Amino acid sequence: MNEFYITELFFGISQVLLLVVLSPLIVGIMRKTKARSQKRVGSPIIQPYFDILKLVKKEEVVSDQSSWIFRCNPWVNFATTVSAAFFIPVSIVYSPFGVMGDILLVIGLFGLGKFFTILSGLDVSSSFGGLGSSREIMFSVLVEPALLITIFVIAIFYGGTNISMIVTSANEISFLASPGVIFALIAFFIILMVETGKLPFDNPSTHLELTMIHEATVLEYSGKSLALIEWSQSIKQIILLTLFVNIFIPWGISDNFSLTEISFGMLFIITKIISLGILITLIETRIAKWRLFRVPDLIAISIASSMMGVIFFFI
Amino acid sequence: MIFPTEINLLDISAVILLIATFGLMVSRGFSNWVNAYRYQTIVLAGIVALIASITNIWELYIVSALTFGIKAVIIPKILFYVTKKLDSPIKLEIYPYISMKLSVIIAALLVTMSYFIFLYLDIKSNEIIQVFLPVSFALFFIGLFVIVSRRKALNQMMGLLTIENGLFLFAVSLTHGFSLIIEIGLMADIVLGVMISSILLFRMSRTFDSIDIKNLESLRDD
Numbered sequence: 001m002n003e004f005y006i007t008e009l010f011f012g013i014s015q016v017l018l019l020v021v022l023s024p025l026i027v028g029i030m031r032k033t034k035a036r037s038q039k040r041v042g043s044p045i046i047q048p049y050f051d052i053l054k055l056v057k058k059e060e061v062v063s064d065q066s067s068w069i070f071r072c073n074p075w076v077n078f079a080t081t082v083s084a085a086f087f088i089p090v091s092i093v094y095s096p097f098g099v100m101g102d103i104l105l106v107i108g109l110f111g112l113g114k115f116f117t118i119l120s121g122l123d124v125s126s127s128f129g130g131l132g133s134s135r136e137i138m139f140s141v142l143v144e145p146a147l148l149i150t151i152f153v154i155a156i157f158y159g160g161t162n163i164s165m166i167v168t169s170a171n172e173i174s175f176l177a178s179p180g181v182i183f184a185l186i187a188f189f190i191i192l193m194v195e196t197g198k199l200p201f202d203n204p205s206t207h208l209e210l211t212m213i214h215e216a217t218v219l220e221y222s223g224k225s226l227a228l229i230e231w232s233q234s235i236k237q238i239i240l241l242t243l244f245v246n247i248f249i250p251w252g253i254s255d256n257f258s259l260t261e262i263s264f265g266m267l268f269i270i271t272k273i274i275s276l277g278i279l280i281t282l283i284e285t286r287i288a289k290w291r292l293f294r295v296p297d298l299i300a301i302s303i304a305s306s307m308m309g310v311i312f313f314f315i
Numbered sequence: 316m317i318f319p320t321e322i323n324l325l326d327i328s329a330v331i332l333l334i335a336t337f338g339l340m341v342s343r344g345f346s347n348w349v350n351a352y353r354y355q356t357i358v359l360a361g362i363v364a365l366i367a368s369i370t371n372i373w374e375l376y377i378v379s380a381l382t383f384g385i386k387a388v389i390i391p392k393i394l395f396y397v398t399k400k401l402d403s404p405i406k407l408e409i410y411p412y413i414s415m416k417l418s419v420i421i422a423a424l425l426v427t428m429s430y431f432i433f434l435y436l437d438i439k440s441n442e443i444i445q446v447f448l449p450v451s452f453a454l455f456f457i458g459l460f461v462i463v464s465r466r467k468a469l470n471q472m473m474g475l476l477t478i479e480n481g482l483f484l485f486a487v488s489l490t491h492g493f494s495l496i497i498e499i500g501l502m503a504d505i506v507l508g509v510m511i512s513s514i515l516l517f518r519m520s521r522t523f524d525s526i527d528i529k530n531l532e533s534l535r536d537d
Contacts, residue, residue, distance in 0.1 A: 301337070
């Protein structure tokens with residue numbers, strides 16, 4: 001019995017490491033896809049690793065007007081995203097650390113990281129930082145109800161907010177549990193685009209600071225801090241993609257600890273995450289950035305869609 | 316892995332129809348409305364074919380093909396032709412009476428309402444009625460809502476066509492098809508209706524230089 005727990009813990013930790021290590025690769029693949037669809041050659045897909053290495057070597061410049069919030073924000077961000085990764089089942093249907101928290105805790109951890117990012121954007125009192133902070137807080141306030149209703153839809157269909165439980169029952173049912181889940185899928189997809197800063201909402205790769213949202217809050221960072229922030233952003237992205245894949249299309253995930261099933265599960269999950277990333281990028285290349293005050297329209301769609309999911313539970 | 320059963324398939328097709336109807340609510344341009352209507356009708360034709368395969372009534376296959384041919388091909392063609400000929404410069408619904416975000420949420424509430432209305436009805440004899448009757452109510456209400464909340468005449472036509480789709484679904488799911496001749500007559504009716512409202516659109520656009528309904532409110536030029 002004791003040995004079983006050790007293997008369980010080993011797999012849990014290796015899942016987290018996999019997410020942490022693979023996350024820049026997904027960013028690289030998405031950038032490459034975007035470049036290719038715009039008829040550019042693009043940087044190689046392992047470029048984000050080089051970026052992080054280069055940033056770690058560089059000297060860090062910190063404004064002497066800033067307080068401790070500015071300095072501890074990258075660490076808070078990194079710590080919250082990595083600890084959120086512990087609750088995500090990746091290639092096995094449950095995470096060994098799932099007893100300690102559910103999907104609401106994951107959202108809370110993301111919220112904590114976002115809170116510190118917003119504060120640090122205000123902290124250095126540069127004009128772009130304040131602008132980015134106000135936009136970021138506007139988006140997170142709007143997304144919050146949509147996200148919570150979506151999670152409640154998923155929770156009532158799959159019996160609980162514990163992620164391991166959700167993924168287990170999603171894997172058992174395998175096809176759609178109920179048509180209501182389709183609505184939850186649409187709502188969650190829109191939320192995924194907002195949270196990862198994708199195009200109709202935010203354009204992180206622009207040169208113009210006025211159009212940035214997330215990037216404007218971290219404009220003042222350099223060196224190691226910037227590396228940490230970018231890395232934690234990509235970890236957040238891969239966590240959300242994994243959640244999406246495992247809740248809505250859990251085919252091929254393994255439900256026991258045999259080595260072959262787990263390696264197959266690994267293969268499946270990596271393929272699915274990469275193809276979801278490519279799909280998101282292709283959607284991104286087809287649309288322009290929306291005016292800031294039109295964005296609530298899309299979030300209203302998300303809210304309405306998850307409301308319909310609740311309706312479909314009661315009929 | 317469990318594959319979808321027939322009833323599950325019914326549910327899913329109803330959901331897809333609702334999503335296509337929501338597409339009409341959220342789109343802002345002329346071509347988007349027409350395309351949303353086209354998707355909605357294609358899904359509707361699929362649903363009719365599904366009902367036909369469940370009930371084994373061969374006439375419904377013809378009705379499904381007719382729905383596809385007339386509503387998803389000919390009517391959009393007419394409407395695109397009309398929009399190309401219109402010379403009013405504004406082709407977007409910029410300031411509807413009720414804003415987009417509010418109207419999406421209201422549409423979700425209308426769907427809820429139609430399901431609650433269905434709870435109080437005493438016609439739940441088979442699965443097809445149980446699944447599609449509330450959806451047809453929802454289509455009816457959403458179409459009505461589009462008519463009262465939008466300014467542009469073309470958008471209101473889309474609302475009317477959505478109501479018509481809802482009535483069609485209501486009739487098919489309740490009776491499993493009228494006799495074929497009535498069905499064909501209904502289709503011809505719709506085509507004529509669209510043509511007449513297109514002529515009205517032309518006249519409006521020529522007289523007022525726009526297709527905003529607001530222009531029709533005053534009785535004479537002051």
